[in-house]
Structures are given as C-alpha cells and as structure tokens.
Amino acid sequence: MPSAAVQPSFEDLGTPLSDVTFVVVDLETTGGRAADSGITEIGAVKVRGGEVLGELQSLVDPGHPVPAFVARLTGITTAMVATAPPIDLVLPSFLEFARDAVLVAHNAPFDVGFLRAACQRLGYDWPGFRVVDTVPLARRVVTRDEAPNHKLSTLAALFRATVTPEHRALADARATVDVLHALLDRLAPLGITHLEDLATAADPVPPDVRRKRTLADPLPEAPGVYLFRGPGDEVLYVGTSTNLRKRVRSYFTAAEKRGRITEMVRIAHAVTPIVCATPLEAQVRELRLIAEHAPRYNRRSKHPERQSWVRLTDEPYPRLSVVRDVRPGTPHIGPYPSRQAALAAVDALHDALPLRQCTARLPRVARVAGSPCALAGMGRCSAPCTAVGAADASYDGVAAAARTALTADPALVVDALAARVGRLAAQERYEEAGHVTQRLRSFVQGAARAQRLGPLARCAELVAARPVSVGPGSMAGGWELVVVKHARLAATAVTGPDEDPLPVVDALRATAEVVEPPVAPAPACHPEEAALVLAWLEQPGVRLVHVSDPWSWPVRSAAAHTDLARVAAAVAPGAREDDAVATMTAC
Template identity: 55%
Template sequence: MTTPGAATNGAQTRIRGVQTSFDELGTPLRDVTFCVVDLETTGGAPGESGITEVGAVKVRCGEILGEFQTLVNPHGPIPPFVAVLTGITNAMVATSPRIGSVLPAFLEFAQGCVLVAHNAPFDVGFLRHEAKEHGFDWPDFIVVDTALLARRALTRDETPNCKLGTLARFFRAGTTPNHRALSDARATVDVLHGLFERVGSLGVQTLEDLQTFSSRVSTAQRSKRHLAEPLPHAPGVYLFTDDRGEVLYVGKSKDLRTRVRNYFTASETRTRMGEMIGLATAVRGIECATPLEAEVRELRLIAQHKPRYNRKSRFPERQHWLKVTVEPFPRLSLVKEIRDDGAGYLGPFGRKQTAERAMAALHETFPIRQCTQRLSRQPKSSICVLAEMGRCLAPCDGRIDVEAYGEFVTALRAALAVDPTPVVNALTTRIDLLAAEERFEDAAVHRDRLSSFVRGSARMQRMASITSCPELCAARRLDDGGWELHVIRRGRLAAAGVSPVGTHPRRHLEMLQASAETVLPGIGPAASASPEEIELVLRWLESPGVRLVELDGEWTSPIAGAGRHLRRLDNARAGADHSEPGERRRALRPVGP
C-alpha cells in the first residue's frame, strides 16, 4: 500500500522538515482584542428577567481601546432588592433605550473581539437570548470566562473563592466592583490581565492555549505541543516515540496535527496518556490518502510494534479456532491456527471463552464425542457419562460405525460453513424449555452459547466472501467531487488513493492497481490480513455511496447463512436485558424480524 506525501526507507518513514507559520503556532495573546462585558439584570433567568445595564471595555495588549456603557429599560419593574444591590432604580431606566436598540450598538462595538465575562454563561446567555428574541444574528464569538480560568489557575490557599470582588482584591485591581456594569467590566479587565500573568508562567502564550488551559495539564506536558507542528493537516497515522526510538502509542486521525496537539491540552484527560506524553520525545506521522488507509495502517503498526500504551489490537495473532478433526471418529478441538488438512474450521474467535461457548452450542446440537483419545475404526472402550446421558453417540464401545457417525459430522461441518439453522433451532428449543421452567439463568447461558456460535459463523462467512476475491476495486465520491479509490486483494487493502476533481478516476485506479501490494492466496478466511482489517474493509465496502468498479472472482455469502440470524439474536438479548423477571420467558427466545 503506497502512501502519498511520505518518503519511506524500508520500515522507516521520514517526515521532511517544515517551517511552520505563526498562524499554525497559534494567535499570541498580545495580538488578540478582548471585549470585556458585564450586565446588570432584574433577575437570573433570560426571558423571565430583563437587562438593566450593559458595560463593556475593549482592550488589546494591555491598552484600553474604548468603553461602552448604557442603562437599559427592562420593560418591567426592578425588584427592590436588585435596586438596593445595584443602585439602579425604575426612575433611572424609565427613559433609557430598550435592549433591541442597544444590541446593534454593542455588537458593532464587540465586532472581531474575543468576549470576556466573569461567569460568562450568565452574561452571554442573556445577550444570546435577547439577540434571538429581536431577530439579530449572534456572532460566533470565542468566549473566555475569567471565573472558570481562575478556578483552574488559582488554589484555595490563594483565594477562598473566585468571586469578582475576591479576585479584584487578590490582583489589586484599579477598580473596585460595585455591581454597576462598567465598573465591574473594568475590574474584570484587571483580573484578566492578572490571570494572563499567572497562566503565562505555565506556558500559555496563545489564544488556543488559553481556550484549552487546565490545571490538570502539567507544564511539561504543555511544553511538548511543538511536537505536533511538523505534522500535516491530513488524514494519517501518528506514532509517539521515546528517547530510544521505542514506539509508545499509535493512533489515527482525519487531521494529524490537530489531533496530536490535543494530547497537550485539557481535552486529553486519560491518565495513561498523560504518562505516555511524559515519556514521549517525538511524534512521527504517516500521511494517508484516505481515512480507511489510516485505519488499516494503525492496525498494522500496532501489531508490528505492540506499543505499551495501546490496549486494543496489539496481538492479532492470538486467534482461536474450532476444528473438526480428521480421524475415523472426528471431534471438535480448540486450536490456535488452521492448516490445509481438509478439516472443518469455525473462527477466528478473539477470546478463548467465546470459542468455548460456541463449541458448547455445537455439542448441544450434534452428539459427537467430546473425549480426546484417538479411536480406531473398531474401538472397544467402555462408554462415558455423556453416553449414558444420551448426549454422545458413544463410538468408543462400537455402538455406531464410522459411516453412521460420519453423517452427523457432515451435518456439523455444514452448520459451520453454510447454514447454522440446526444449531439455532436446537438451542432455541432448549432455551424455551428452560424458560418455561423459570430457569432463567440456565436459559441465559444457552442464549450466550447460541450468540457466540452465530456471531462466529457470520463473521467467518463474511470474511470468507471477500478473501475469496483475488481483486476488488471500489470507489466513493468525495464532497469536493473527487473520488476515493481502494484496491482490495483477498480482503487486504493493497492500495489507496484519491482521484482529484476534474480528472478521470480510471487513470488513477489503473496506477493504483499497477503499484498495489501483491497478495497471495492462503489458508482460511484470515490468511491475507488480520480479522480486524478485513472487517474494516468490509464496513467501508458496505457504507453508503461506495461503488464497485472491478471484481475478479465472486463476492457472495450463503443465502441461508448465519447473517440472517444476527438481528433476531440482538433483539432477543435486548429484550432479556430490559425485561422484568416475569417477562423473561418471552424475551429469552430469539424473535422474528
């Protein structure tokens, strides 16, 4: 699979040096114009209360650029306790303009600014509500809340609370807040500058840093955000490495630089990721042509490097299969790999417990032997307990010959590969009997066995359908009019690319086919790629808008296969999980579509 935009040398990927622009590094706080706003109102609920005063201060790089202040007629009486608190009376606002007249002037004053308020949800909430009520479009302001910023930057040992008056005293503001809009806005300006000095020592230098600042992000973690700068704004895979070059973590994203930068901000809250960032000294990026290529590369790199901080997909080789052994009296065996030995297989299962449940479902349906000793064509052993219970055909004492036993084995192999209906019917009947006896726990055990078998069978049939195709080419139109192209060989993504708008996709597809990875046939449905990769490819092929361009071979699944039973099992499980105990008899049984 080729990757545009990345120079490769064997397994290593080399990213060319990039001279980043100031825009990519963020907007320095000294270049940002802030509009610090404060409101006085008749109450605390927008729509039920009105605004009585608006005050705002425009400031940039510590310099006051302008002030805005006006009383507002709230179109209703001011409660006495509010009048006492603010000093604003009904007489003072009787001839003042309504908020519908004030809003256009304020929005013009704040145009192009970052809004700042102490307890911003309150002030901004009122302004947004009034703008909507009066038919004004509310600009997409960036909002900074000094109360929230103070809670993140200061400790309780420094300030007992984050009220405006307390912070104004702590930062020695030049204006004392007095519940008048302009005075409180001026005090908030001084608090804002005091907070800038505090967080600046913690590495917050840009507006982007300020938006994502949190006390949970250590200075060391934040100082490593430059590691993301060489990465492109493109889909791909990223690898965090330590000072020895060991891969610590592998991830994927539709935008490499934006995603990696988030690891150094408050948006990353996972403890283990914080530990990983502390060890990381570099981030390596591999740009991918399509999101599917990024997903596939992530799986392959995780399997290759087995990074300690990745929890999923590290060991795709750990697979479990059910095997119908090849001997005179075959039995089911749990194995870790498949061979070209003519045996029947079911899998792969990611967990041994799941495979064991599927095996139990098959033993409930087909009474083949469960003992492990080798039996000749004329066995003479004594029978076991299962035979005495009628749950085993007992070939060990010669009561059934090879040919008659083989008929059950043939039906078993058909249930594995083609039609699981006999297993579904047998387990459903058993579940009904147990539910009728109100043995719901035992019924749930059989339901889980049935689910493990059907899901395993459906998974194998889906994978086998695509891995049997030597080559499949598919395309999907992009939003800009171009085409996303993939070449898939025996279920493995062999090449990925994009045909830009205005060019014929056929030519690009032919180039991809010529340079695509050669994939040879193997044994079993997961010989060419990991089960996770094959399922990723299948999900993309089945997604809306995908068109098949070329197909070498047949992409088919059995019409009576396991897939048709999946929805019934999902409905049955959902019903059992949400029903009352008295209703479980009905819920435990798989229901019709």
C-alpha cells in the same frame, strides 16, 4: 496586553492571544434568574492586543420595577430605567458590537445566560460566541495565599486594576479587562498563549506536559498515523487521526484524562507522523505498526497469533477443536478474540448436535466396540465408538449437519438453542437462559465472521472505488481507490475531481503489494485489518472495478441470525413477554 503573553514561534498552532478580539461584558439585572428577572444595564469593552477598540453602555428598561435591594446594591433605580430603551432595542446593538469576537465575563454563565434568554425571547439566533470565563482562570493561577476569594473586586485590587468595580456594568467590564490581561500574563509561562489553549486552561495540566506541546508543532493537518517515541527511539504509542496536528496537540491539554497516556507523554521526546492518502490506509497502518512494535502504552491487543478458531477436524468421525491456525480441507469459524469465546461457540454446537467430544482418534471401522461415555447415555453424543464391523453411517449425518451449520446455514443450531432459551424463560430460569444465549451469540458471530472473511480471503485481487464527497450532498470530489488481495489492503490512492481514475487504477494494480494466498477463511493479514477492509467495501456507494474471484456468501448465512432479538421472540408459547426481555437482559 503585555507582550509576555505572545510567543510568535507557536503561531501556526492556533490564533495568538494578541490577535484575538475580546468583548468583555457585564450586566446588571433585577434578580439572579433569567427566567423571572430582567436586564437593567449592559456594559461592554472591545479590546485586542491590549488596546481598547471601543465601548458600549446603556441602561435598559426591564419592564418592571427594580427591587429595593438591587437598587441599593447597584444604584440603579426604577426611575433611572423608566425612560431607558427596552432590551429589544439594546440587544441588536450589543450583538453587532460583539460580532466575530470572543465574549469574556467574570462568572460568564450568569451574564451569557441572560443574553441567551433575551435572544430566545426576541426570536434572535444566538451567534454561538466563544466564551471565556475569568473565574476558573483565576482559580488556576491565583492562590489562596494571594487572595481569600476570586470575586471581581478582590482580583481587581490584587492586580491593581485602573477601575474599581462598583456594580455598574461599564465600570465592572473595564475592571474585568484589567483582570483578564493580568491572568493571561500569568498563564503564558504555562504554555497558554493561543486562543485554543483557553478552552482547557482552567483544568490543571502539569507544566512539564503542557510544555511538550511543541512536539505537535511540525505535524501536518492531514489524515495519518502518529508514533510517540521515547528514549532509544522506542515506539511508546501509535494512534491515528484525520488531523494529525490537532489530535497530537490534544495530548498536552486537560482533554487528556488517561493517567497512562500522561505518563507516556512525560517520557516522549518526539512524534513521528505518517501521512496517509485515506482514513482507511491510516487505520490499516495503525494496526500493522502496533503489531510490529507492540507499544507498551497501546492497550488493545493486535496479536493475530492470539486469535482462536473453531475447527471441525478431518477424521473418520469428526469432532470440534479450538485451534490457533486454519488448516486446509476442513471447515472453520472465527476468528475469536479469546479461547474462552471459541469454547462458548463449541458448547453451542454441542448443545444442538450430538457430536462426539472425546479426543481419541477413532478408526472408521472398529474391530472392538468402545465403551460409551456418560454423554452418550444422556443422548448428547452419537457414540460412534460403539460401532463394530461397519462404519457408523448415522454419525455421517451429524457431521454433515455440523459442516452445514459452520459454513452455510446455521439455522439448525439457532433454532435448537432458541427453543431451549424459550423453555428456560418459561420456567423463569433466566440465568441459565442467559448462558445459553451467550453461547449462541458466540457461535453465530464466529460463523458470520468466517463466512464474510472466507470469500474475500480467497479473492486474489479486488479493486473498488468510492466517490469522495466535497460537501453535503456532493459526490464530485474524485474517487478513493483500493486494491485488496486476499483481504489485505495492497494499495490505495485518491483521484482529483477532474482526473480520470482508470489510469490510476492501472497504476495501482501494477504497483500493489504482492500477497501470498492464505488458507481461507483466514485472511492474509491481521483479522482486524480484514474487518476494516470489509467495512469499507460494504459502505453505500462503493463500486467494484475488478474482481478476480467470486465474492459472495450464502443467502442463509449466519449474518442473517446476528440479531439475537429473534431468540427472545422464540420464547415458548404461553410465556410472558417479560420473560423474553429478562432472557436478553441476562445475556
């Protein structure tokens, strides 16, 4: 192989093509389908660095006559293969010859398909060879102006191969070797110089994008966060990965299909890595960096100020309100990603409880009766505005029920809306049933989120440990330690297999970030960070080392109702089973 295809300065990015052992294989067969055809000849050439290391060739008895048209094409007749060894004797020799090599073939699915089928029939495990097909490589670099097609004979003539293909296995394999080397020469200027590049070499990647893969050169193979930087050191994009170099390198291959990201890569001039001790730390750092820099190529919103909460107001006659910030002394549920989702939860509560919906501030004891609204006439509002000379005690019960539904047991709301869904389904009003189900889902999800976040947000310090696995079924890889303050990740570390974790825990607690207490259930961090921390804490095997405050949520919490399949199961008696299915499909 000519030296032009080798760029030693990129060696640490993969396996240079000059160091790869290729086995170029070609088969002759009795037909075009492995299911009803047999192999009549195998030819293979082993090469590395442009040097031929060995060859293998053998006729094969297919076990049935060779069709006349195949004999005319290949010159292989039934008489020639009558005394040849069967495939069960030839295949083991080929597998040993090709062991630990990369298979190459022209129209590889055909040849590899026959080899895999033979392995399956004979009970051999397919070795899982990495396969390179020269046809798509040729389509990438050989234009129609140069050659009318990409057949082996056409390419061999174009590249002046030393052997002319003649539909005999070894000759065709030798010609494919010359074609492979010529194709690799053409691919090298496009940045395809390593074995790993060949996986995406056939897909069109703009040369200016592929050349920028050098940005991944200095990155470590470690978990962490990466920042693409553009003109003026602007942070264009923030991402996270368990292997920084491998992930960043994928941005410069055909594996990256996103147009916006390709645009970003074109203007990027550097990639800054931040190595993290654990994947959790990497995920948290990604969130914080996106919130800090607001990169224009990150689509996901990471702005906590855009989150909405549903609040029961602190008034003589409380009502529901959608707010941006959590205020002390009143129950809240959420956060919700949008105001629309929060309003859907409010509608669910109004469907179940006759809470007032007007925004006027009502005194506890009114001197003059107010005018009841239309909702009062429909029985959807308790109308405390009509009470005169004394407090409306009945509304206190409504407000208490709302408080319970928000902070403890949402069963009253769930049961009321489930019954309504059942009635609508029985009447085949599936679209309306879907809307009710969607409102119920918003309420339950927001209540469950607040009930999970609240206890962790109130906890001044929590220390937990998770065993680090070093292999399948192994738990002897040390400990992953985290310190959480008011739901915010304040410190993390990993200990070795033989290291005592308790001194590390003490050091982490002493050096952890100082976090000011928030107004619960809002956490002292981005809600998505709190969700990541909670997901980590709830993993199997996590052990609590220290907790400063109680960390729990109600037994009959909203989390017990998050599976809204029970809504379908609550369809009214006499309704058909497909009513329930239609109800859930509609939502």
